[in-house]
Amino acid sequence: MKKIVGLLCVCGTLMAAEFRAGVGRLRITPDGPIWMSGYASRNHPSEGVLHDLWAKALALEDPKGKRVVIVATDLIGLPREISEALAARAQKQYGLDRSALLLNSSHTHTGPVVRPNLSTMYDLAPEQDERLKAYSRKLSEDLFTVIGAALGDLKPARLAFAQGSAGFAANRREFTSKGVKIGVNPGGPVDHSVPVLQVTGEDGSLRAVLFGYACHNTTLTGQHYKISGDYAGFAQSELEEQHAGAIAMFLMLCGADQNPEPRAAEELARQHGKTLATEVSRVLAGKLEPVRPPIRSAFRIVELEFAHHTRETFEKEATDSNVARVRRAREMLKAYDERRPVRRVPYPVQAVRFNGDLTLLALGGEVVVEYALRAKREFPGEKLMVTGFSNDVMCYIPTARIIREGGYEPVDSMVYYGQPGPFTESVEETVFATIRQVMSRVGAKGGK
């Protein structure tokens, strides 16, 4: 059998379908006005819809029956509560191992709040809060449905991979005399790569394309009140128009310290979406390398440690003029009262490897770009797609250097995420030690 497959591979066009693939999609646009996530400055619910939000799933199965399901969502970030309950249900219903379910969020800032993450960012009237709770409940059902739809759609398929590039992501950590501010830092690290996974049917037609980019979906700023997936939403709908019958899925990579440039207008979100879609189509039309079985997957939760804090830290903060800080301080004092001060947060790290032809390294949280750059340096022999915003978005994940530098990502954002403060500088090495563990478990070559 091995010989025959080898022979067919040489023939190229006659290559056998080595996987089975299935896709599913569900519209997850909120019905009616809802509080939007991403900007603390928003003061009223959404006003209409620019385009729909989607949950999309791609199920892949190798010849030995090993399955993975990758889920892409046009959302700010899935909380652990939703992801873990969903994973437990998928395990029970479909026998899907936790390591074989990858849940990513595009981090659109023009979508609904997804409770309970970013809880301190908003102080909402009970009616708004109730709407968000109802949305989360329906979302959990929809995600379960879309996973089932993809698994129920498995048909022979071939996979291939290649990378392109797009230049609109800019490092946003601008160094000023008053410290690091959100702006534009032309000399800062970026990762402009656009990884593209092509899924074709036996007849050679495109069934799905999975692509990613490391850049915040923040072309649309806090003054925009129409629901949309920002540039990633436009890119996906553009690709689905260009390739009728195929599903286009965007995965957010390590774009936590990256903003689109220029930004702050609807036309620019459309433009960046078009730029990305055009690049993905160019890659699809070029030479892609075959992606072969087997599939292997690994998943680990590690605890990340916060810098030391005391009760006094938050007693002082409770009198602050910033309402979000006061809300954070109250939550932390409550935790002290209950003798469970928040010292650590659980952090998911996942790897899904297809032979040596492609490895998805999926990290939780808002991961800054240097994690992806370092992972690529540590695993030079691997074709890596490093996604952030996967399985849980509990806060930003800065490097040790960024923690020392300060600014929004390592310090101020923790207020809105309801976390006690910055991480210790050990966070970067803890995450990399865990990355090496999951990478080794899926057979990846490299790691210091």
Ligand SMILES: [Zn+2]
């Ligand atoms: Zn963000």
